Amino acid sequence: MGARVTMRDVAQAVGMSPMTVSRALRDDRTVNAKTRAKVRQVADDLGYVYDSTAQAFRTQKSGFVAVTLPSVNNANFAETFRALTNGLGDLGLQLLLGSTNYRVEREEELVRQLLTRNPEALVLTGGHHTDETRKLIQGRDLPVIEMWDLPVDPLGHVVGFSNGDAMDHVVEHLAQTGRRKLAFVGASEGADMRGAVRRSGAIEAARARGLPEVAVIDAGPAPVSMRHGAAAIEALGRDVAQYDALVCVSDPVAFGCLSAAQRLGLRVPDDLAITGFGHFEVAKISNPRITTVDVHAEDIGRQVVSLLSGIFDNEVDGPIRTDVGSALVLGETS
Amino acid sequence: MGARVTMRDVAQAVGMSPMTVSRALRDDRTVNAKTRAKVRQVADDLGYVYDSTAQAFRTQKSGFVAVTLPSVNNANFAETFRALTNGLGDLGLQLLLGSTNYRVEREEELVRQLLTRNPEALVLTGGHHTDETRKLIQGRDLPVIEMWDLPVDPLGHVVGFSNGDAMDHVVEHLAQTGRRKLAFVGASEGADMRGAVRRSGAIEAARARGLPEVAVIDAGPAPVSMRHGAAAIEALGRDVAQYDALVCVSDPVAFGCLSAAQRLGLRVPDDLAITGFGHFEVAKISNPRITTVDVHAEDIGRQVVSLLSGIFDNEVDGPIRTDVGSALVLGETS
DNA sequence: CGGTATCATGTTATCGATAACAATTCGACG
DNA sequence: CGTCGAATTGTTATCGATAACATGATACCG
Known part of the structure; x- marks a missing residue:
């Protein structure tokens, strides 16, 4: 129960030096195969547990x-x-x-x-x-x-x-399918950098294509998830119909938006397009499946x-x- | 660029013993406040980084x-x-x-x-x-x-x-709301213990209430998630309508089942009840919301x-x- | 002013494994 | 049987921080 078992103890038990034990346990082939086996055996019998801390210290x-x-x-x-x-x-x-x-x-x-x-x-x-x-x-x-x-x-x-490039793909796709009035749904300013880059990426991409300025829907402080997306859309109510498309910072947020929009009686994608980000499992399984970006x-x-x-x-x-x-x-x- | 900075180096720079440095950095009040501050300062200047490995080794x-x-x-x-x-x-x-x-x-x-x-x-x-x-x-x-x-x-x-108790609550609820022909959706036999306990919990609970034997729908080897639930129901097709209720091993699986069932044109919960497990976010946000068990x-x-x-x-x-x-x-x- | 309590710092040994070097054993071969 | 190289085992020092003990400095008391 008392002191822990060290290599020294194992060495004593086998009648060899700690160095040999150290080598044996590391399967160093300079140690005789029979010796190696014996050391292994004795170490097991004594309940020896290797000390990674000591190793880390010694070997740096x-x-x-x-x-x-x-x-x-x-x-x-x-x-x-x-x-x-x-x-x-x-x-x-x-x-x-x-x-x-x-x-x-x-x-x-x-x-x-x-x-x-x-x-x-x-x-x-x-x-x-x-x-x-x-x-x-x-x-x-x-x-x-x-x-x-x-x-x-x-x-x-x-x-x-590139988060920016990824967002550009999304906006490009929305523009090509005739969407014009976009809103970005994500976390509040400042908190999450990845989210902020995606937001400005979406805004830039829309500008570059001559679309109207992208609206920003604040879903609260990072991290934002399903419930924040849903709450943001619920708060807007049917006002959300002023937008063509919701560009969401992530798939969970998109799923929240989708669910809330459906509860409001909106038809997705007919009344409103929704895009996510990240290729989460929920995007593949939801009903309808969510357009997203696979970031591998x-x-x-x-x-x-x-x-x-x-x-x-x-x-x-x-x-x-x-x-x-x-x-x-x-x-x-x- | 060469050797790393140790307490010894800091000690030398302050003109004290390493012991004093050790104490100072640990905010030992037996060290004079001014000394403490100086040590801190010098340690910072030298870019000293404490070595937890050495500490772990020495103090065990x-x-x-x-x-x-x-x-x-x-x-x-x-x-x-x-x-x-x-x-x-x-x-x-x-x-x-x-x-x-x-x-x-x-x-x-x-x-x-x-x-x-x-x-x-x-x-x-x-x-x-x-x-x-x-x-x-x-x-x-x-x-x-x-x-x-x-x-x-x-x-x-x-x-x-208790996974068993939790499952019992679910089955009790289903029985009380008039469901009789239950199917459990989870991972294959053997793989995941928690899942196995939930499965047998559901089976036992149904027996105890005189319900017909619970069918078992195999969603594949653990871990099973949304896509496995969805695939299992898709594979069954409209045969799934022979059941009153799907008792799922987890919320993601339940969501997969829900989604697949909806695509099959089934009305949930009218044609088919679905329950999950774990109180995942998706259960709260999905449409309809999934009945589940909060395991805190x-x-x-x-x-x-x-x-x-x-x-x-x-x-x-x-x-x-x-x-x-x-x-x-x-x-x-x- | 001597003596003792208090504060501040120093010395020594140590945690367990292993690199580097040293020593021993063994077999093979001329 | 001596010698040499390969195979095998041993010795010593060390990684960096700190517990335990020792010492020096300072203050405070009658």
């Missing part, structure tokens, strides 16, 4: 990859996360996750904390950070990847897509893993910039 | 709480996770997350790995584990909490609810945190068993 390699996400309560980010976990597991690395709750100040705090764990790489979501965060990272010899965005002034490597969330995770793999194998020179692109997925709401 | 306290979840790609678990992250952050603890992908063998592997990080507590989802997992945990002086379930033979503390996912997380807090403050004696209960939430699909 933590085996951690630190990742920040705005939230895991978002199927999109969760998909990226899953791809990361699975892929990194195969590389013998463990994920150290932190959620920023969509706030860069929280991200800063988180990065500060994560860095004390001596991660072997840092993966951040998005390209917007506080100056302090940038300072913390720069000058440090640590691979950094920004994902889910294509920042103008990246910290290191990048695996993402899982692929982003896979690409980050393969990039990291290259970095750890010293096969990467300068900063890499991977654009996974985005694709309009036509549904029945537009 | 990792600052980690290890958590296993079946998946984060599930709004329910994600909510629990968020509550855990936020709460543990306030306790100065960091979450070390692993996903089991709904498989106990994967859980075993994960637990083995997580234990090497010397966590201060272990939080497992569900009450079903391999024998090896139990062996790994028992005999070890480590607080263990099983959540999301009320196991018969718990490993330690428990914060959960966020509350589970909060309760786990408060339990851990008590454990670390040595205020907990024997194993604690907390039933957070579950509540039927009536929608418009039943």
